[in-house]
Amino acid sequence: MENIRIVLVETSHGGNIGAVARAMKNMCLNELALVAPRQFPTEECMARASGADDILQEASVHQNLDEALVDCSLVIGASARLRSVSWPQLDPRECAELVLQRTVSGQVALVFGRERTGLSNAELERCNYLVNIPANPDYSSLNLGMAVQVVSYELMMASQHGSRTAPDTRELAGAGDMQGLFNHLEQALEDIGFLDPRKSDKLMRRLKRLFYRAEPDMDEIKILRGILSAAQGRKSARRE
Numbered sequence: 384m385e386n387i388r389i390v391l392v393e394t395s396h397g398g399n400i401g402a403v404a405r406a407m408k409n410m411c412l413n414e415l416a417l418v419a420p421r422q423f424p425t426e427e428c429m430a431r432a433s434g435a436d437d438i439l440q441e442a443s444v445h446q447n448l449d450e451a452l453v454d455c456s457l458v459i460g461a462s463a464r465l466r467s468v469s470w471p472q473l474d475p476r477e478c479a480e481l482v483l484q485r486t487v488s489g490q491v492a493l494v495f496g497r498e499r500t501g502l503s504n505a506e507l508e509r510c511n512y513l514v515n516i517p518a519n520p521d522y523s524s525l526n527l528g529m530a531v532q533v534v535s536y537e538l539m540m541a542s543q544h545g546s547r548t549a550p551d552t553r554e555l556a557g558a559g560d561m562q563g564l565f566n567h568l569e570q571a572l573e574d575i576g577f578l579d580p581r582k583s584d585k586l587m588r589r590l591k592r593l594f595y596r597a598e599p600d601m602d603e604i605k606i607l608r609g610i611l612s613a614a615q616g617r618k619s620a621r622r623e
Contacts, residue, residue: 384542386486388414389531390451390494392502397422399498401431401439402528408435410535411542415442416451416492431528448494448506453559456489457482460502460510461530463523470592471512478514479537489555493534498527508588509558511595556604564604565591571611 389407394400400423404415415438417423424439432439445451452458459478473481482491494510496502507513516525516533525533556564569587572578578586599607 384411384486384538385413386490387412387482387538388416388451388455388490388492389535390416390418390448390492391420391527392418392448392494392496392506393421394423394527395421395498397425397428398431399527400442401428401433401435402526403495403531404432404435404438404442406528406532406535407438409532410539412535412538413438413441415439417442417444418448418451419446420444448509449559449562452492452494452509453557454490455492455558456555457485457491457512458494458510458558459492459512459514460494460507461496461534462507462513462515463501463525463530470507470510471596473512473514475514475516475534475537476541478512478534479541481512482538483541485555489557492558495527495530508591509562511598554601556599556601560601560604561594564594564599564607567608567611571615574615 389403389412391400391403394417397420400415400417400420407413407415422428423442423444428439429436443451459473459482462472478493482493485491493514494502494506496506502510514534516530518525565587568590569578569583572586597603
């Protein structure tokens with residue numbers, strides 16, 4: 384459980400951060416990362432935490448999502464509804480099973496978006512998977528604290544019962560390494576004249592899905608980037 388990071392993106396109300404801290408402490412989660420919170424810390428935040436002050440005091444604050452995810456080998460984003468971006472989906476129980484497998488080999492992040500609008504499409508593209516909490520289709524919106532509580536509960540149950548499948552112990556590439564690969568790939572495709580600017584977003588989205596499914600380790604990332612450099616005529620990557 385110590386390798387699981389809860390990430391909140393641009394949370395509007397300090398009280399919701401406190402409620403998340405309380406939900407985390409209930410379920411033995413300790414690491415909270417905040418991305419550009421609107422209100423933190425606040426008195427309401429501390430009051431809603433109801434004894435989980437230590438989680439708030441140790442929470443890390445980041446300017447952007449990439450900073451919060453840089454060392455994570457698996458990133459799962461919470462989405463209340465299907466988006467125009469088609470991405471692999473899990474329910475909370477499937478999510479917990481996968482997370483517990485992957486914490487053996489590295490840090491895992493569970494990312495929750497803004498209270499009103501959730502995660503943007505660009506932020507969803509930073510995720511390997513999306514987790515969706517089944518709910519009444521006529522009233523499916525959960526508040527932030529409740530959403531974190533549901534997912535945290537499933538993580539707690541999975542940790543007590545143990546994983547049913549063998550963990551992946553490879554040194555998988557972190558989110559920062561994957562983003563470096565994507566930047567290099569886009570640059571290489573431009574350099575060799577393959578990328579059509581009118582379709583670049585759609586193509587890069589599909590390629591990201593391909594590499595996220597493959598879950599490359601660090602040696603494989605180095606091989607792929609070496610191939611890209613060779614295709615560029617051994618130019619060095621200009622963007623990281």
